[in-house]
Amino acid sequence: MKRLLPHPLLTLTLAVLWLLLVNTFSAGHMVLGLLLGWLIPFATRSLWPQSVCIRNVPVLLRYLVVVMHDIVVGSFRVARLILGRPSSLRPAFITVPLELKTDLAISLLANTISLTPGTVSVLVSDDRRTLTVHSLDTEDAAAMVAEIKHRYEAPLKAIFESC
C-alpha cells in the first residue's frame, strides 16, 4: 500500500488541482486527475523524503479562517500606513524563537507571516531555533512575538507535529 500509493494526500491534491486547471468536472477528467495524482508522486517519490501527516482537520480549517481574516485586516492597516506619513513608521527586526521542528511547519509559518501584511519573514537561523521577521510598524515587539506564537505557531504545531 505504502509502496503503491506513497502520498495519498498529494494524490488527492493533484487530482483537485487538475480539475481546477481544466475547469470542468466530468467523470473522465476525475479519472485522469486521479491517474496523474498517482503517477506524479510515484515518479518523483525520491523528492519527497518524509511523508506529510495532517492531524486535527478542524484546527487546520480554523487556522485558514484566521489567516484569511488577518490578511484582510492587515491589508487595511498597511494601506493606512502607506497613505500616512512615512516618517512616522517604526520598522524593526523581530526575533521569534521557534518551537516547531519540522521543515514543512517552519516554512508554512514563515509563509503565513509573509502573507499577512505588515510582516515579512526574513531569516531562519542556521540552527532552526529562531525566525527573524521584519515588521513595518512595531508598537510592542514582545506582544507581536506573542501574537505570532499564539495565532500561527500553536495551531501549526497541533496540525503537523502531533504525530
Added chain:
Amino acid sequence: MLEFLLSALILTGAAFTFIGSLGLARFRDFYTRLHGPTKATTLGVGCLLIASSIHFSVDGDLSLHEVLVTLFLFMTAPVSAHLLAKAALHIKAKSLAPTPDEGSGQPPHSS
C-alpha cells in the same frame, strides 16, 4: 445588483493594488518598500479574482480557474518576498531598523 457588487470588488481590488504600488514610492528603505507591493496586493488581486470568478460563473459555466491563481499566488508571493529580504540582508542593504546577524539571526547589538 450583481453589476454593482462586481464593480465594487474590482474598484476595491484596483485601489489596493494601487496603494500597494504607491508604497514603493513613499517608503524610505528596501525592507519597508517590500511590504507595499507584496502585501497590499494580496487583497487587491484577491478582490479582482473573486470578481472574475463570479462574473464568469454567472455568465455560463462555473469558473474556478481563479481559485488556482489565488492558491499559487498565496504560495509564491511570500517565498519571493522572503528571498528578496534575505538577499537584501546578505548584501547589507541600507535599513532604517538595525539589522540582525545573518547566520544566527541574533538581534542587533544596541547601537
